[in-house]
Amino acid sequence: MSGVTLIDRLVAWASPEAGVRRAIARRSFEALATGRRGYDGAARGRRTDGWKAPGTSADAEISAASGLLRDRMRDLVRNNPHAAKAVSVLVNNIVGSGIIPRAATGDAKLDETVNRLWETWSPLADADGQLDILGVQTLAVREMIEAGEVLLRRRPRRAADGLPLPLQVQVIEADLLDATRNGDLADGGRQLQGIEFDAIGRRRAYWLYAQHPGDAIVSMRRRFDSAAVPARDVLHLYEKQRTQVRGVPWGTPVMRALRDLDDWTQAELVRKKTEACVVGIVLGADEADQGIAPAVVDADGQRVEQFEPGLIAYARGGKDIRFNQPATTAGTGEWLRSQLHIIAAGFRMPYELLTGDLSQVNYSSIRAGLVEFRRLIDAIQWQIVIPGLCQPLWIWFCEAAWAAGKLPRLDIAVEWSPPRFEAVDPLKDATADLLALRSGTMTLAQAISRQGHNPDAVLAEIAAMNAKIDTLGLVLDSDPRRVTKTGVMQAASTDPSDA
Numbered sequence: 001m002s003g004v005t006l007i008d009r010l011v012a013w014a015s016p017e018a019g020v021r022r023a024i025a026r027r028s029f030e031a032l033a034t035g036r037r038g039y040d041g042a043a044r045g046r047r048t049d050g051w052k053a054p055g056t057s058a059d060a061e062i063s064a065a066s067g068l069l070r071d072r073m074r075d076l077v078r079n080n081p082h083a084a085k086a087v088s089v090l091v092n093n094i095v096g097s098g099i100i101p102r103a104a105t106g107d108a109k110l111d112e113t114v115n116r117l118w119e120t121w122s123p124l125a126d127a128d129g130q131l132d133i134l135g136v137q138t139l140a141v142r143e144m145i146e147a148g149e150v151l152l153r154r155r156p157r158r159a160a161d162g163l164p165l166p167l168q169v170q171v172i173e174a175d176l177l178d179a180t181r182n183g184d185l186a187d188g189g190r191q192l193q194g195i196e197f198d199a200i201g202r203r204r205a206y207w208l209y210a211q212h213p214g215d216a217i218v219s220m221r222r223r224f225d226s227a228a229v230p231a232r233d234v235l236h237l238y239e240k241q242r243t244q245v246r247g248v249p250w251g252t253p254v255m256r257a258l259r260d261l262d263d264w265t266q267a268e269l270v271r272k273k274t275e276a277c278v279v280g281i282v283l284g285a286d287e288a289d290q291g292i293a294p295a296v297v298d299a300d301g302q303r304v305e306q307f308e309p310g311l312i313a314y315a316r317g318g319k320d321i322r323f324n325q326p327a328t329t330a331g332t333g334e335w336l337r338s339q340l341h342i343i344a345a346g347f348r349m350p351y352e353l354l355t356g357d358l359s360q361v362n363y364s365s366i367r368a369g370l371v372e373f374r375r376l377i378d379a380i381q382w383q384i385v386i387p388g389l390c391q392p393l394w395i396w397f398c399e400a401a402w403a404a405g406k407l408p409r410l411d412i413a414v415e416w417s418p419p420r421f422e423a424v425d426p427l428k429d430a431t432a433d434l435l436a437l438r439s440g441t442m443t444l445a446q447a448i449s450r451q452g453h454n455p456d457a458v459l460a461e462i463a464a465m466n467a468k469i470d471t472l473g474l475v476l477d478s479d480p481r482r483v484t485k486t487g488v489m490q491a492a493s494t495d496p497s498d499a
Contacts, residue, residue, distance in 0.1 A: 058244035063179065063193055066246060070147045070174065073249035076258050077146055082340065083251060083258050086347040086354055090250070091142045093377045096419030098134030099390050102454050104415045111456065114412055117401055120164040127155045127170035133393070139171050140237055140389055149174045149238035149247035151206065152389070153229065154396050159404075167400035169393065174246070175214060178207040178226035195236075195245050196228065203231040237388045239380075254346030261339050268332070349373055367424050374421055381418045390416055420451045 004023075012019025076083035103114035125133040136152070143150035151172040157163055177194040184190050188199030196205040205228040213224060238247025251258070337357075344354040350369040352358055358366070394414050401407040423429035433450070436442035445455035 058242035059192060059246075062244055062246050062248060063182075066148065066174075066193075066248060067179065069249050069252055069255075072255055073146055073148075073251050076251065076255065080258050080262055082261070082343055082354060086251060086343070086349065087142065087146050089349055089353050090145050090347065091138060093373075093421075094380055094385060095134075095138045095141045098137055098419065099381065099386065100134075100417045100454060101390065101394055101414045102417065102456060104413045106413075110408070110412075114401075114407065115454075115456075117164065117406060118397065121167070121397065124163055125167075125169050127153075127168040133169070136169055136171060136393075137385075137389065141385060143171070143173060144237050144239070144247065144384075145250045147174050148249040148252075149236065151177065151208070152235040152237070152393075153208075154233040156400075165397065165400045165404055165406070167396060169396070172208065173212065175212055176209045177246075178209060181207045181226065193246050194226070196231075203236075205229060205231055206234045206236070235389060235392050237384070239384055251347055254343045257339060257342050257346065261336075261343070348376055363424065370421075370424065377421075378418075386416050386418075415449075417449045417454060420453075 008019060008022060011022055073083070077087055078084075101118065103111040103118075105111055105114070122133040125131075126136055131139065140150050140152060151174065153170045153172055155168045155170050157166040157168055159166055179193045181191040181194045181196070185196070189204060190197050191207070194207045195203060196207065198204045207226040208229050209224060209226050211224065239250070240247070249255075337351075340355050341351050344351040347354065350366075350373055352361055352366060352369065353373070361369070391414075394412075398407060398410055398412045402410050433442070433447050437444060437447060444459075448455040448458050
């Protein structure tokens with residue numbers, strides 16, 4: 001930076017504030033002129049010449065790439081075992097056997113009625129007639145991870161359909177959302193990637209195709225014209241990383257790594273097969289035997305040479321035989337492990353869960369690795385899946401039940417129980433829960449919920465069992481003086497000294 005000039009001094013003497021502004025302006029101009037930045041990541045130079053970082057919005061990027069990203073991610077899940085395992089691990093941890101609701105109105109009788117009605121409706125909730133409501137959860141979350149987003153549509157039914165409630169839910173792939181619907185509307189609203197917004201930015205409708213655009217058989221009764229479905233009848237589940245209106249597959253950061261790893265594995269396998277085909281080369285063979293491989297003539301009369309295991313090739317003018325020695329590839333295991341670490345990081349999961357390789361861990365390290373992963377899963381459950389999928393489904397359920405006259409009101413409070421995490425060491429986890437209960441930092445209902453069970457149902461079962469034990473005059477592992485072994489029931493003692 002150039003020094004302070006005489007003019008700068010005069011300006012500062014006449015007006016100190018103007019002098020300061022003049023100095024700041026010069027600094028800014030010189031930084032722009034020389035390309036210098038306070039952040040290394042914003043510097044311009046030879047090292048960053050190939051770094052393309054457009055300032056486009058999230059919607060602009062997703063609009064241009066979402067279809068291809070979905071197709072490539074699905075192809076990887078179909079054909080790449082690591083991609084398939086990553087999706088499966090995330091689904092199993094987020095949903096597992098299901099995120100279970102229980103009514104929490106404070107009225108025990110009403111709660112029991114609501115819970116029983118949910119259990120009756122759940123097996124018939126799928127509009128396709130193949131899944132229960134927990135299966136719908138699993139399919140929806142799987143689509144969110146694999147394709148980046150999923151739609152669920154409310155399907156009202158007639159009373160004559162014989163359902164416990166006049167409601168079913170249809171899972172719709174994101175491909176059926178008409179992404180060509182874009183632009184401003186006459187009433188001040190707009191359409192963006194198939195989603196219609198009103199003048200103040202609220203979602204008003206989803207433009208859906210009646211048939212999947214990729215179907216092999218096109219039904220003439222279902223034209224590829226999209227129709228608007230009211231937003232109140234559609235759930236749109238996706239992870240919102242920016243202020244975008246649609247999602248992207250969760251494996252997007254490592255798609256190229258998965259593909260490159262697949263290509264490398266195939267290339268290495270082909271190289272090994274090719275080397276195994278040639279056993280040795282005979283030098284000095286007769287003219288009639290010359291050739292590097294057995295000759296085969298195709299239908300057009302063209303000479304084709306083939307390789308097969310155990311092949312011995314003949315070369316001209318030699319008088320010796322040399323056996324092939326396939327080259328070894330050093331460091332293959334380390335390189336493969338490092339690539340799988342990259343892929344696991346892209347899917348936001350521990351390497352051990354992606355690969356099943358536990359050779360590099362002990363109890364403490366695997367537990368420490370799972371703590372962060374479980375925190376991520378907990379955030380996904382409570383910030384994405386429960387508010388974006390489970391709670392709206394519960395609202396639809398309550399509205400249908402109220403309209404059918406089976407519930408006295410609409411505002412039925414609910415509590416959700418995500419699936420429990422399996423303990424690495426069950427004894428240590430149980431001891432920790434017991435200490436939390438004894439110290440009053442966790443309630444019994446919370447402890448039961450962490451196990452993935454309904455506290456009301458478990459406590460009712462415990463009460464019924466205790467009543468039965470009392471009726472039979474038995475005790476269950478309650479007093480060491482009355483129990484010979486853990487878990488063994490004996491008749492209650494009549495000795496007063498045992499009281």
